[in-house]
Amino acid sequence: xxxxxxxxxxxxxxxxxxxxxxxxxxxxxxxxxxxxxxxxxxxxxxxxxxxxxxxxxxxxxxxxxxxxxxxxxxxxxxxxxxxxxxxxxxxxxxxxxxxxxxxxxxxxxxxxxxxxxxxxxxxxxxxxxxxxxxxxxxxxxxxxxxxxxxxxxxxxxxxxxxxxxxxxxxxxxxxxxxxxxxxxxxxxxxxxxxxxxxxxxxxxxxxxxxxxxxxxxxxxxxxxxxxxxxxxxxxxxxxxxxxxxxxxxxxxxxxxxxxxxxxxxxxxxxxxxxxxxxxxxxxxxxxxxxxxxxxxxxxxxxxxxxxxxxxxxxxxxxxxxxxxxxxxxxxxxxxxxxxxxxxxxxxxxxxxxxxxxxxxxxxxxxxxxxxxxxxxxxxxxxxxxxxxxxxxxxxxxxxxxxxxxxxxxxxxxxxxxxxxxxxxxxxxxxxxxxxxxxxxxxxxxxxxxxxxxxxxxxxxxxxxxxxxxxxxxxxxxxxxxxxxxxxxxxxxxxxxxxxxxxxxxxxxxxxxxxxxxxxxxxxxxxxxxxxxxxxxxxxxxxxxxxxxxxxxxxxxxxxxxxxxxxxxxxxxxxxxxxxxxxxxxxxxxxxxxxxxxxxxxxxxxxxxxxxxxxxxxxxxxxxxxxxxxxxxxxxxxxxxxxxxxxxxxxxxxxxxxxxxxx
Amino acid sequence: xxxxxxxxxxxxxxxxxxxxxxxxxxxxxxxxxxxxxxxxxxxxxxxxxxxxxxxxxxxxxxxxxxxxxxxx
Numbered sequence: 001x002x003x004x005x006x007x008x009x010x011x012x013x014x015x016x017x018x019x020x021x022x023x024x025x026x027x028x029x030x031x032x033x034x035x036x037x038x039x040x041x042x043x044x045x046x047x048x049x050x051x052x053x054x055x056x057x058x059x060x061x062x063x064x065x066x067x068x069x070x071x072x073x074x075x076x077x078x079x080x081x082x083x084x085x086x087x088x089x090x091x092x093x094x095x096x097x098x099x100x101x102x103x104x105x106x107x108x109x110x111x112x113x114x115x116x117x118x119x120x121x122x123x124x125x126x127x128x129x130x131x132x133x134x135x136x137x138x139x140x141x142x143x144x145x146x147x148x149x150x151x152x153x154x155x156x157x158x159x160x161x162x163x164x165x166x167x168x169x170x171x172x173x174x175x176x177x178x179x180x181x182x183x184x185x186x187x188x189x190x191x192x193x194x195x196x197x198x199x200x201x202x203x204x205x206x207x208x209x210x211x212x213x214x215x216x217x218x219x220x221x222x223x224x225x226x227x228x229x230x231x232x233x234x235x236x237x238x239x240x241x242x243x244x245x246x247x248x249x250x251x252x253x254x255x256x257x258x259x260x261x262x263x264x265x266x267x268x269x270x271x272x273x274x275x276x277x278x279x280x281x282x283x284x285x286x287x288x289x290x291x292x293x294x295x296x297x298x299x300x301x302x303x304x305x306x307x308x309x310x311x312x313x314x315x316x317x318x319x320x321x322x323x324x325x326x327x328x329x330x331x332x333x334x335x336x337x338x339x340x341x342x343x344x345x346x347x348x349x350x351x352x353x354x355x356x357x358x359x360x361x362x363x364x365x366x367x368x369x370x371x372x373x374x375x376x377x378x379x380x381x382x383x384x385x386x387x388x389x390x391x392x393x394x395x396x397x398x399x400x401x402x403x404x405x406x407x408x409x410x411x412x413x414x415x416x417x418x419x420x421x422x423x424x425x426x427x428x429x430x431x432x433x434x435x436x437x438x439x440x441x442x443x444x445x446x447x448x449x450x451x452x453x454x455x456x457x458x459x460x461x462x463x464x465x466x467x468x469x470x471x472x473x474x475x476x477x478x479x480x481x482x483x484x485x486x487x488x489x490x491x492x493x494x495x496x497x498x499x500x501x502x503x504x505x506x507x508x509x510x511x512x513x514x515x516x517x518x519x520x521x522x523x524x525x526x527x528x529x530x531x532x533x534x535x536x537x538x539x540x541x542x543x544x545x546x547x548x549x550x551x552x553x554x555x556x557x558x559x560x561x562x563x564x565x566x567x568x569x570x571x572x573x574x575x576x577x578x579x580x581x582x583x584x585x586x587x588x589x590x591x592x593x594x595x596x597x598x599x600x601x602x603x604x605x606x607x608x609x610x611x612x613x614x615x616x617x618x619x620x621x622x623x624x625x626x627x628x629x630x631x632x633x634x635x636x637x638x639x640x641x642x643x644x645x646x647x648x649x650x651x652x653x654x655x656x657x658x659x660x661x662x
Numbered sequence: 663x664x665x666x667x668x669x670x671x672x673x674x675x676x677x678x679x680x681x682x683x684x685x686x687x688x689x690x691x692x693x694x695x696x697x698x699x700x701x702x703x704x705x706x707x708x709x710x711x712x713x714x715x716x717x718x719x720x721x722x723x724x725x726x727x728x729x730x731x732x733x734x
Binding site: 060063067069072073104107108111115118119224225228230238241242288289290293294297298301 | 666672673674675678681682694696697698699700701703725726727728
């Protein structure tokens with residue numbers, strides 16, 4: 001609590017004690033008879049706690065009047081409480097202001113607290129850094145460090161600026177950026193991003209960005225300006241608040257003056273001003289729209305905060321609102337649902353006529369026939385010089401098959417020489433494959449077109465799904481190798497979860513061949529796929545869905561898919577850590593590449609919107625109800641206080657639930 | 663041109679009123695007040711003098727709520 005909050009708390013406590021004490025002594029009839037004080041003395045006694053609790057409101061409302069601000073809440077509370085005193089309802093007069101102050105205190109405390117919580121979650125920048133100057137290390141403000149400076153980061157410290165490691169090796173933890181604590185090994189030459197934490201040992205980094213331009217600052221800036229893009233609910237609330245207070249106050253005036261006059265003059269009833277003025281004052285107490293005005297943005301803010309703690313950046317509360325209405329979600333394939341890492345899944349050899357299914361995890365090479373191994377070796381050797389991902393995957397898979405221990409290591413020339421035969425000559429046949437001289441044999445690896453050309457189509461077509469690499473040795477068909485992209489861990493869960501949260505269509509747009517797309521769709525449970533799409537076709541496919549009346553979200557890797565991401569109702573970029581283009585194009589950014597974050601984000605959006613609507617309906621509902629009741633004299637000022645302060649407290653507590661979405 | 667300022671404001675409804683007052687100030691094209699992050703983003707008209715405009719914004723906002731503050 002800050003100083004102001006503490007003073008107010010003290011005032012509230014003193015007033016509450018005084019009010020209860022005075023009530024027991026003078027009004028309850030327990031100690032003194034109820035009519036011990038005459039009305040004037042009663043006012044004089046209760047004015048003491050009133051002044052303690054209400055002096056700032058009274059000062060502010062006088063100031064407000066002088067500046068022509070009639071309808072601010074201080075003025076309204078002032079009028080309501082003074083009115084109650086005039087009517088002789090002193091206890092209620094003090095209570096109105098007392099509870100109003102409790103509400104204000106609670107509001108500023110709760111909001112301050114969640115503001116602090118959320119900013120702590122997002123506190124990923126490091127203000128100080130240690131610049132290396134000769135033999136010394138000098139402590140400097142991060143925002144004064146120029147590009148190309150060498151800085152030192154100790155274990156346990158946050159990396160303050162983006163850079164490249166120039167000395168030392170360590171393990172870094174990027175969980176503050178991605179929400180996922182997967183430690184990463186780094187060594188000289190590796191790029192590191194600000195906001196990660198250096199875990200094991202001292203490293204020196206040559207900076208590649210200034211503080212303002214570094215990853216951590218950009219992310220922080222994006223999240224903290226998220227509230228600037230207001231949702232329709234927030235705009236509705238501002239508009240509502242704008243009209244609500246004047247209307248309720250106008251009604252109060254009508255009730256206080258017009259109603260008794262009319263009923264007195266036209267209907268001949270008594271001019272019972274006191275009754276109607278009491279009802280009008282009740283209106284004034286309810287006239288503040290606080291509950292709504294605070295709880296709605298707070299819900300969104302908490303939702304955005306809890307998402308960012310999990311490595312999902314939402315650029316504005318309007319996107320939460322839109323995402324909650326999305327009924328169709330389309331994924332890009334490579335890099336989004338699949339790893340974009342190819343692996344050999346089948347090897348077929350003519351001589352042995354067996355087909356080895358490598359998707360089964362059996363890395364013991366002894367069980368593969370020697371013919372399969374030989375075919376595989378020749379094919380992999382032919383790809384010796386390749387840069388193509390499929391060729392590299394063939395080499396990797398071959399080495400892994402021969403030696404499972406080699407798995408995690410990187411592909412080096414030494415390793416290639418150990419397992420492969422270096423070809424003496426290689427010809428690239430554009431768009432078809434490679435013909436290489438391997439150990440005096442002419443090995444051709446490539447697609448069906450290459451086989452048509454070399455051996456006149458005298459080969460067995462593969463039935464397996466995937467990218468098929470046919471192999472011929474000395475112009476005789478030898479077999480084929482099937483390579484497949486690997487489905488990401490979590491893709492399946494992500495998709496079934498999306499159906500569970502109420503998304504009707506979960507599909508995929510891909511540039512790949514139809515059978516490959518179908519195969520993946522079947523494995524993951526996608527219900528709509530469109531294959532063989534060029535980037536421009538993806539935009540068209542997406543527009544078709546939008547024109548069919550769907551609210552569509554598209555998830556891609558953000559670089560190739562930027563146009564589709566931008567065109568969709570809610571564009572989500574995945575694996576965006578360190579990619580400005582992706583962050584720029586999308587509405588929601590998933591920092592790492594875990595597809596489960598997509599369903600998590602949808603869940604956060606839906607929950608957040610439900611809480612927003614609960615708050616809107618609940619607050620407006622209770623207020624309107626109490627307004628009606630008090631119009632017919634059925635509600636006391638106590639009920640009005642509940643409708644004002646109680647509802648606000650409940651709405652704020654409800655809003656804070658957005659922080660705890662798992 | 664757009665600029666972001668740190669602000670201090672006590673209640674959410676006041677923040678809305680500040681936003682309106684700022685929008686109405688001459689030289690301001692658009693403005694957003696974010697109560698949750700206590701920040702205010704102001705977009706200025708072309709050729710507007712930022713310092714004068716912001717002084718006017720501060721005065722206009724103070725008229726509505728005395729506790730309001732902009733850190734220029």
